[in-house]
Amino acid sequence: MIRVRFLKADGSLAVEAEGRPGQRLLELAQAHGLPLEGTCEGAMACSTCHVIVSAADFARLPPAGPHEEDMLDFTPHVAPTSRLSCQVELTEALGSIEVRLPAAHANMQGR
Ligand code: FES
Secondary structure: OEEEEEEOOOOOEEEEEEEOOOOEHHHHHHHOOOOOOOOOOOOOOOOOOEEEEOHHHHOOOOOOOHHHHHHHHOOOOOOOOEEEHHHOEOOOOOOEEEEEOOHHHHHHOOO
């Protein structure tokens, strides 16, 4: 199992979840009711699955491909460690990961 800490935009804990190898980060977030729309279901055409990975964990992930990088260029609230969660696969080697939801999602919740 891969332990995933999802933080709210303000950095407080939203949910701590356990993912399985091969699962996409987006799937796990949605299974726990987090507000990541994932409108295009992983086709890299929407960027509504954007998350900001902790710096330490970002460095341990396989790098984003060119198409993901292009999408992130047009994503609001993007940060140096931003990723599209539909492109992040959970693996045993990863062990654990911490990601934060971008501010745009918090706004959609009316906060
Ligand atoms: Fe659309 Fe990730 S779900 S880009």
